[in-house]
Amino acid sequence: GQQVMQIPQYQHVQEGEDFTTYCNSSTTLSNIQWYKQRPGGHPVFLIQLVKSGEVKKQKRLTFQFGEAKKNSSLHITATQTTDVGTYFCVGEYGNKLVFGAGTILRVKS
Amino acid sequence: NAGVTQTPKFRVLKTGQSMTLLCAQDMNHEYMYWYRQDPGMGLRLIHYSVGEGTTAKGEVPDGYNVSRLKKQNFLLGLESAAPSQTSVYFCASRNGPPYGYTFGSGTRLTVV
DSSP: OOOEEEEOSEEEEETTOOEEEEEEESSOOSEEEEEEEOTTSOOEEEEEEOSTTOEEEETTEEEEEOTTSSEEEEEESSOOGGGOEEEEEEEEETTEEEEOOOEEEEEEO | OOOEEEEOSEEEEOTTOOEEEEEEESSOOSEEEEEEEETTTEEEEEEEESSTTOOEEOSSOTTEEEEOSSTTEEEEEESSOOGGGOEEEEEEEESSTTSOOEEOOOEEEEEO
């Protein structure tokens, strides 16, 4: 079945450093969504990418969707302590959504 | 502006007891979902519904039942709780593809 592999599983960065998490699918995605879950909280929708090669920005966050619509990345520039949490990608295959396992981000101040 | 509301927020059950988790959304969304989240396992889909009166099995449906009698409500039932069902349960809704999910704040269930 469809799987979305997300790496890395954990990332500890010094405040001010950049952070990137990657998602890969073996088959073409209809779209990909990104969510953030703060410790003890619930996943919150960040963005959706639909078009091949799409790049979207939200302040310090940059989201990319690969040309083949099989991979995606989330890049955070100059991390802050407020960025801590788990970042999930969710791949959509037609009507089916598959969650990546998530990347846990810890920021040392 | 409630979004998705889950009740209860916390619950401790004894093995063999039953309970129902309630999810209510006020956004008129067609699709509703129940997920469980366990450490190192990510979010796994239990059951989902694509509209009032419909339900379907997800990835880990065993030991759970659901009902969607009203569009705004999606109930998750545990008939005979087991320690393996200790988890955090999240309800989510959306207006179908390609829209994103809105999640509830979760129910932390412990089965002893």
